[in-house]
Amino acid sequence: MEITFDSVSGRVYAVEYNEALTSDPxxxxxxxxxxxxxxxxxxxxxxxxxxxxxxxxxxxxxx
Numbered sequence: 001m002e003i004t005f006d007s008v009s010g011r012v013y014a015v016e017y018n019e020a021l022t023s024d025p026x027x028x029x030x031x032x033x034x035x036x037x038x039x040x041x042x043x044x045x046x047x048x049x050x051x052x053x054x055x056x057x058x059x060x061x062x063x
Contacts, residue, residue, distance in 0.1 A: 001049025005057050007037030014058040015044045028056070036062065 003015055014033035018026060032044055037059075046053070 001046045001051075001053070002043055003046065003055045003057075004041050004043045007035075007039060007042045008059075009037055009039045010062050011037040011059050012062050013037060013042060015055055016058065017046065017049075017053045017055050019050075019053060031055070033058075 005013075007013060012033075013035040015031045015035075016028040017031050018028050031046055035042060035044070046055075
């Protein structure tokens with residue numbers, strides 16, 4: 001499964017996933033982190049991805 005999203009230079013990204021959004025509380029598992037944005041689209045590969053997974057991207061300012 002490929003996850004592609006736009007990035008902004010000077011930001012750092014992490015991608016998480018959840019198998020079922022109906023779980024309470026929602027538990028997210030980190031797929032990857034520390035990905036620097038450069039202003040172009042970023043593509044992350046989830047080798048174990050399924051169509052049931054949901055993927056949010058977290059963003060923070062670079063240190």
